[in-house]
Amino acid sequence: xxxxxxxxxxxxxxxxxxxxxxxxxxxxAIYNLQWFRxxxxxxxTSLLLIQSSQREQTSGRLNASLDKSSGRSTLYIAASxxxxxxxxxxxxxxxxxxxxxxxxxxxxxxxxx
Amino acid sequence: GAGVSQSPRYKVAKRGQxxxxxxxxxxxxxxxFWYQQALGQGPEFLTYFQNEAQLDKSGLPSDRFFAERxxxxxxxxxxxxxxxxxxxVYLCASTGSGRMNTGELFFGEGSRLTVL
Numbered sequence: 001x002x003x004x005x006x007x008x009x010x011x012x013x014x015x016x017x018x019x020x021x022x023x024x025x026x027x028x029a030i031y032n033l034q035w036f037r038x039x040x041x042x043x044x045t046s047l048l049l050i051q052s053s054q055r056e057q058t059s060g061r062l063n064a065s066l067d068k069s070s071g072r073s074t075l076y077i078a079a080s081x082x083x084x085x086x087x088x089x090x091x092x093x094x095x096x097x098x099x100x101x102x103x104x105x106x107x108x109x110x111x112x113x
Numbered sequence: 114g115a116g117v118s119q120s121p122r123y124k125v126a127k128r129g130q131x132x133x134x135x136x137x138x139x140x141x142x143x144x145x146f147w148y149q150q151a152l153g154q155g156p157e158f159l160t161y162f163q164n165e166a167q168l169d170k171s172g173l174p175s176d177r178f179f180a181e182r183x184x185x186x187x188x189x190x191x192x193x194x195x196x197x198x199x200x201x202v203y204l205c206a207s208t209g210s211g212r213m214n215t216g217e218l219f220f221g222e223g224s225r226l227t228v229l
Contacts, residue, residue, distance in 0.1 A: 004155075032216050043117075043204060044156070044220040051215070089155055093216065098169045099144060101218060103155030 002027045002094045006104035013080055014112055021075040021107045023090030028068045031093040034101065035064050035075050038087045047088075048075070080111045115139075117221035119205050125227045126195045134190045134224045136205030145188050146218065147180055148204040156204055162188060195228045202226075 003026045013019050023033070032051045036044040048057045048064040050073070056065040063076040077084060087108045091101040118137040126132050138145050143164050148156035149172075158172040164185035173180070177196075182188040192199055202223040208216060 034218065036220070041225075043119075043222040044206075046217055046219060049215055049217045091155075091218075098171075099161055099163075100146065100158040100169065100172070101156075102158070103148075105153075105155045 002092075002097055002102055004090055004092050004102050004104040006088075006090055006107050008107060009105065010108040010110075012110045012112060015080060015082060017080050017111075018076070018078050019080055019109075021077070021088050021090075021109070023073040023075070023104055025071045025073075025092045025094075025102075027094055028071055029095040030068060031095055033064075033066055033073050033093075034091045035062075035073075036089040036091065038089060038106070044089065077109075080109075082111050082113055085110050117205055117207055117219055119203075119221035119224050121224060122222060123225050123227075125229065127229055128195060128197060130195050131191065131193045132195055132226060134192075134203050134226070136188045136190070136221060138186065138188070138205070138207030139209075139219055142207035142209050142219075143185070144208045145182060146206045146208075147188070147190050148206065149174075150202040150204055150223070152201075159190070159203075192226070195226075197228050200226055200228045 005024045034049045035047040050066045061078040087106040089106045091103045120135045145162045147159040150156040160180045161169040162182045177193045179191045204223045206218045206220045
């Protein structure tokens, strides 16, 4: 079964700290991987999309890496701010899985003053 | 429109009632997805449309769930005879097509359904 796992489920860090969120997936045959942010009671905001041929993508203070062979992706957040507090979701489009994304359960991040 | 629009944002239904949730995707996006998100969980795939064709409905949990997109734009997710376990946020997403499409999915704000 094609599954996506995110560790840790929750994370609390002081403001200014650099942090890494982890995502693992069970099948290396993927089209792409997408990281989302979800604020309480809101929909999903796309942060970064990595195609299967890419190793990483960067947007501002965010950097996402992809290692297909080991079934892992990381989201690196530099110089965290209280406004970064949210749930971060990793989603994978598996080859042979149709066009749907398979989501992890997310990492709930709290950045404290 | 500028983004994916969903309505209603909140719906409270008594058990046994039928509900209809609407999604208006980004203009020109041919692919439309419905997801269900239970509290504290990641979204789970329900169904997928390409234009008006429903190409994958493998995630629909029962025959009480029905989705349509008759003109290839707006979509409606209908839940008949609602049960308490149907309480969740229903998310709609869309993506474009063609050679320049990256496959990036854009989500709406969701419709939160509470079944009493």
